[in-house]
Amino acid sequence: MRFRRLIPACAALAFSFAAQAQLTVEITGAGANRLPVAIADFTGERIVAQALTSVVRADLERSGLFSLIDAGSPLADSTTPPFEDLKARGADAVVGGSVTGMEQGRYETRVRLSDVQKQAVLGNPAFLHTGAQLRATAHRIADYVYEKLTGEPGVFSTRIAYVVKSTGRYELKIADADGSNDQAALASREPIISPTWSPDGAKLAYVSFEAKKPVVYVHDLASGRRHVAANFKGSNSAPAWSPDGKQLAVVLTKDGSSQLYLVNADGSGVTRIATSSGIDTEPRWSPDGQHIYFTSDRGGSPQIYRIATTGGNVERVTFEGNYNVTPRLSPDGKSLAFIARNGGRFQLALMDLATKQTMILTDSAKDESPSFAPNGRMILYATEIGGRGVLAAVSSDGRVKQKLSVQAADVREPAWGPLVR
Amino acid sequence: MRARHLTLPLLSALTLLLAACGSQPPAPEQNPAGVESRTPSGVKVETPAVKPVTPGPAIDPYSIAALKDPKSPLSKRSIYFDYDSYVVKGEFQSLLTAHSRFLAANPKMKMLIQGNADERGSREYNLALGQKRADAVRKALALLGAKEEQVEAVSLGEEKPACTEATEECWAKNRRGDMLYSGEF
Numbered sequence: 001m002r003f004r005r006l007i008p009a010c011a012a013l014a015f016s017f018a019a020q021a022q023l024t025v026e027i028t029g030a031g032a033n034r035l036p037v038a039i040a041d042f043t044g045e046r047i048v049a050q051a052l053t054s055v056v057r058a059d060l061e062r063s064g065l066f067s068l069i070d071a072g073s074p075l076a077d078s079t080t081p082p083f084e085d086l087k088a089r090g091a092d093a094v095v096g097g098s099v100t101g102m103e104q105g106r107y108e109t110r111v112r113l114s115d116v117q118k119q120a121v122l123g124n125p126a127f128l129h130t131g132a133q134l135r136a137t138a139h140r141i142a143d144y145v146y147e148k149l150t151g152e153p154g155v156f157s158t159r160i161a162y163v164v165k166s167t168g169r170y171e172l173k174i175a176d177a178d179g180s181n182d183q184a185a186l187a188s189r190e191p192i193i194s195p196t197w198s199p200d201g202a203k204l205a206y207v208s209f210e211a212k213k214p215v216v217y218v219h220d221l222a223s224g225r226r227h228v229a230a231n232f233k234g235s236n237s238a239p240a241w242s243p244d245g246k247q248l249a250v251v252l253t254k255d256g257s258s259q260l261y262l263v264n265a266d267g268s269g270v271t272r273i274a275t276s277s278g279i280d281t282e283p284r285w286s287p288d289g290q291h292i293y294f295t296s297d298r299g300g301s302p303q304i305y306r307i308a309t310t311g312g313n314v315e316r317v318t319f320e321g322n323y324n325v326t327p328r329l330s331p332d333g334k335s336l337a338f339i340a341r342n343g344g345r346f347q348l349a350l351m352d353l354a355t356k357q358t359m360i361l362t363d364s365a366k367d368e369s370p371s372f373a374p375n376g377r378m379i380l381y382a383t384e385i386g387g388r389g390v391l392a393a394v395s396s397d398g399r400v401k402q403k404l405s406v407q408a409a410d411v412r413e414p415a416w417g418p419l420v421r
Numbered sequence: 422m423r424a425r426h427l428t429l430p431l432l433s434a435l436t437l438l439l440a441a442c443g444s445q446p447p448a449p450e451q452n453p454a455g456v457e458s459r460t461p462s463g464v465k466v467e468t469p470a471v472k473p474v475t476p477g478p479a480i481d482p483y484s485i486a487a488l489k490d491p492k493s494p495l496s497k498r499s500i501y502f503d504y505d506s507y508v509v510k511g512e513f514q515s516l517l518t519a520h521s522r523f524l525a526a527n528p529k530m531k532m533l534i535q536g537n538a539d540e541r542g543s544r545e546y547n548l549a550l551g552q553k554r555a556d557a558v559r560k561a562l563a564l565l566g567a568k569e570e571q572v573e574a575v576s577l578g579e580e581k582p583a584c585t586e587a588t589e590e591c592w593a594k595n596r597r598g599d600m601l602y603s604g605e606f
Contacts, residue, residue: 191580193544212533212606213575214548235552235576238545251549253574257556258549279549295546302546325543339543346542368543387587413544 023162023179023391023411025062029401034067035149036090038116040075042097048107048134049099055138056095059156059178060145063377064400071096077112083119091116095145106130111141113148122148135180155373157420160380161185161195161204162391163413164406172206174221177373177416179404185221194238197417198245198265204415205229205239205248205265216250218265229267240283240292241265249273249283249292260294274307274314285309286329293317293327293336304338318351320358326369330376335396337370337379348381350396361398368412374419378402382412483526488602494519500558502596504539507553509561517558520600521565528568533606534558535599536576537583539592548578558598 039057042049060066069089075081075096086094097111112124125144129137139156146154155177164171170192175182186192190209197204202221207214214235219226230236234253241248248265251258258281260273273292274280279302282295291306298305298314301322307314318324323341330337333353340349340358345365351358366384373380373393378400380393385403389410393402405411487493500513509517524530536555538547555574562572584591 191577193548193578193580209577209580213535213573214577233573235548237548251545253552253556253576258552279546279553281549282543282545295543302543323542325546341542 022182023175023404023406025179026403026405027062027064027401028403029394029399030064031395031397031399034065035092036069037066037093037095037145037149038069038071038086038089038091039095039145040071040073040081040097042099042109042111043074043076044099045101045107048101048109048131049097051134052097052099052109052138052141055135055178056142056145059139059142059154062178062402063146063154064395064402065146065150077110077124081112081114081116083114083116086116093122093145093149095141097141102128109137109141111144113145135176139176139178152377153375153419155375155377155416155419158374159201159417160371161197161413161415161417162382162411163192163195165191165389165410165412166408172204174204185219185224193413195413195415196239196241197415198241199243199418200245201418201420203265205241207237207239216248218248218267227267229265230261230263230270232270238281238283240285242285243287243289249285251281251283260292273309273311282326284327284329287331287333293329295325295327304336317353324349328370328372328379330372330396331374332376337372339367339370348379348394350379359398361394361396362392364392369414371414371416373416380404380414380416382414483523485527485530487523495523498600500554500598500600501593502554502598504592504596505550507550507557509557514561517561518565521562521567524562524567524571528571529603530571531603532562532567532572533601534562534572534574535581535601535606536574537581537595537597537599538576538579539595540579540582540587541592544578544580548576548580551576551578554596554598558600 039053042053057068061068069091072085076098077096081094081096094114094116097109100108102108108126108128110126113122115122127137127140142156143154158177159174160177161174164173168189170188171184172186172192172195173182174185188208188210193207195204195206204219207216214237215228216230216236216239217226218229229248230250230252232252232254236252238251239248246265247262250261250263252261258279260280260283261270262273263270276296276298278297280294280296284293289309291308293304293306295302296305302325303316304318304324304327305314305316321340324338326339328337336351336353338349339346346367347360348362348367348370349358349360364383368382370379370381378393378395380391382389383392389412391404391411391414487495490496494516497516500509534555536551538550555576559572559574582595584594
């Protein structure tokens with residue numbers, strides 16, 4: 001978007017100089033059995049081709065599921081890959097491509113993904129794009145390769161939201177999943193917390209303290225328009241979207257302590273879901289819409305519970321330890337990420353809901369706000385390193401680890417957006 | 422922000438005081454007091470009556486000015502809590518009594534109670550904990566005579582720490598309820 005008026009060469013240069021405020025991603029752990037894949041240099045328009053392949057490579061490498069093999073020489077989509085040579089280099093798959101300049105600054109990029117062992121073409125998609133859409137195109141190519149080789153959707157084209165706190169300033173930012181192209185959706189002198197994406201990825205609900213108290217807003221990202229979804233007497237917080245995007249579960253204190261309510265996304269029709277004498281907060285819908293998981297101190301210490309969306313009995317979900325908070329369901333609804341306190345350390349934990357087996361995924365001490373990637377493979381969360389707030393991501397098997405940080409600022413409250421259709 | 426709200430009323434009060442000292446001539450649009458501009462020849466001389474006012478105490482203990490008077494308990498606005506607790510401790514009873522009397526004496530005054538929590542743990546859970554603390558302060562004030570509609574209890578959770586080091590001393594300062602009056606929020 002930002003580069004729309006720049007000529008492609010400038011665009012390619014511009015994105016190699018990352019803005020200082022941008023998130024930088026550092027890989028701190030990788031999967032055990034990484035798939036060896038060669039991404040050859042594409043042929044045709046050289047600068048555009050280089051920009052594309054460097055982003056595709058970075059995406060696949062960052063996922064922790066691939067090891068990159070040097071292809072040796074450029075490879076067009078129309079050329080049969082040198083399979084014997086690639087096999088000798090240890091590659092299981094190879095990607096070639098070509099970029100053709102068209103009228104009005106547009107490009108056609110044709111890609112061919114091949115299986116080196118079987119010497120067979122796995123697919124050859126084509127992408128029409130402008131010079132300003134190089135990164136977006138590269139993410140699409142990486143998503144294609146990822147899905148063909150792993151069988152699950154790639155998330156390189158998705159976006160993330162997070163809050164950056166610098167001295168006296170809070171910014172709600174939206175960036176590509178790799179941290180680039182960050183844009184501020186809201187800048188405020190007062191805190192912003194709990195951003196969460198609508199299921200269609202068009203809106204964010206969040207809590208802003210700009211009125212000197214917590215108020216829930218719904219913000220349309222494309223138009224920049226927003227409205228108040230909940231501003232009752234007392235505090236309004238912890239918004240969660242229903243899977244159909246029509247309702248929000250929110251926490252209100254209008255009738256006493258923090259309790260769970262449903263409200264239509266436009267702010268109308270408030271109804272109460274559950275009742276306790278203590279604290280109920282952090283609601284989250286299960287992906288099938290059947291249950292709402294939440295944190296409550298009704299049993300004496302904060303634990304995770306669930307209630308059917310139609311009402312009825314409240315079931316306790318966590319039992320180990322005396323502080324289990326911030327429930328987040330995986331996209332397939334089979335596991336639950338949450339924050340557990342272990343001997344004074346707050347750590348990201350993952351529970352298999354069928355067996356109740358729980359695994360601690362991190363070795364840090366101040367983990368907060370987990371958020372699943374829409375394919376369920378990675379969990380993004382906030383933590384603290386060297387006294388500074390950073391974002392980190394860990395794969396649901398605990399092997400792949402990444403750190404995302406911004407220079408000289410605290411980053412917190414991450415929320416991974418939905419898949420781009 | 423707070424200082425700016427303070428200076429305006431103070432300045433206008435000072436101006437009024439100065440004007441009341443009476444060394445200035447009456448404003449032109451006003452009729453000079455006690456002098457009648459009649460034309461008849463015989464002028465009747467009258468001495469205008471002066472009625473003295475008995476001076477009250479320097480500052481009414483429940484006046485708005487007392488809120489800013491460092492000698493008044495009303496200038497103290499924070500109630501501190503123990504870890505993971507939202508019980509108002511006995512040591513704050515007299516302070517809460519002073520504020521509830523002030524609210525009763527000034528029914529148009531509104532109060533916003535902002536509950537706070539230390540940084541450990543979930544932001545949203547800490548927001549709920551701060552709400553419990555603000556609510557405990559609100560209930561204590563209501564018991565002591567403040568009206569329900571005068572007071573709103575909200576939470577800032579762990580978002581507005583008074584102290585930012587990761588020490589127990591610092592965390593203790595962040596587990597608090599702050600009382601703000603109309604014009605301060």
